Amino acid sequence: DAGVIQSPRHEVTEMGQEVTLRCKPISGHDYLFWYRQTMMRGLELLIYFNNNVPIDDSGMPEDRFSAKMPNASFSTLKIQPSEPRDSAVYFCASSLLARTEAFFGQGTRLTVV
Amino acid sequence: GQQVMQIPQYQHVQEGEDFTTYCNSSTTLSNIQWYKQRPGGHPVFLIQLVKSGEVKKQKRLTFQFGEAKKNSSLHITATQTTDVGTYFCAGTNDYKLSFGAGTTVTVRA
Numbered sequence: 504d505a506g507v508i509q510s511p512r513h514e515v516t517e518m519g520q521e522v523t524l525r526c527k528p529i530s531g532h533d534y535l536f537w538y539r540q541t542m543m544r545g546l547e548l549l550i551y552f553n554n555n556v557p558i559d560d561s562g563m564p565e566d567r568f569s570a571k572m573p574n575a576s577f578s579t580l581k582i583q584p585s586e587p588r589d590s591a592v593y594f595c596a597s598s599l600l601a602r603t604e605a606f607f608g609q610g611t612r613l614t615v616v
Numbered sequence: 617g618q619q620v621m622q623i624p625q626y627q628h629v630q631e632g633e634d635f636t637t638y639c640n641s642s643t644t645l646s647n648i649q650w651y652k653q654r655p656g657g658h659p660v661f662l663i664q665l666v667k668s669g670e671v672k673k674q675k676r677l678t679f680q681f682g683e684a685k686k687n688s689s690l691h692i693t694a695t696q697t698t699d700v701g702t703y704f705c706a707g708t709n710d711y712k713l714s715f716g717a718g719t720t721v722t723v724r725a
Binding site: 534536538545546548551553558559594596601602603604605606607608609610 | 646647649657658659660661664704706708711712713714715716717718
């Protein structure tokens with residue numbers, strides 16, 4: 504398996520634009536997590552899915568953020584409209600079961616100017 | 617909610633020396649995981665501890681889970697330049713992984 508695949512690796516966008524980040528988890532993994540990493544706030548859990556169902560989105564900063572998992576092999580994190588304070592590295596991770604090893608993707612470095 | 621605190625935030629180590637990073641939780645944890653992130657990279661799983669008082673070793677790395685399952689430590693002996701990076705502990709109390717702020721390690725050759 505190629506591991507968790509995220510795209511794009513880098514994204515530069517203007518404030519106010521819509522941004523969509525994509526993630527393909529490892530096949531067979533039941534859990535998918537979206538994290539945001541910044542120097543100030545570290546690694547923050549935004550939302551996680553179990554069997555494609557969103558379980559906990561309490562970490563989503565505000566209504567501008569939304570996440571979907573239409574099937575077991577694909578998830579998106581959307582920011583609309585984007586703001587400069589959204590600039591961060593966004594990681595997607597998946598795990599086989601609850602409370603087991605999480606495999607992280609390479610991340611998407613988002614810059615909002 | 618669950619919070620995982622990690623100290624120190626930075627560790628500057630002379631090559632060959634030992635160091636320890638500590639992780640503390642405000643609540644009892646089901647298990648604790650440790651990850652390493654190299655500069656510019658992504659977190660990579662190192663180990664998971666489940667049992668109270670558990671100790672596990674990986675070559676020069678020793679991981680320990682506290683008796684009350686509220687704290688953990690990572691001890692590295694004879695630090696090498698390949699140990700450079702940020703070490704995170706992550707605790708689970710429900711189904712979420714909550715990460716500490718990490719200890720960023722630099723090594724002086």
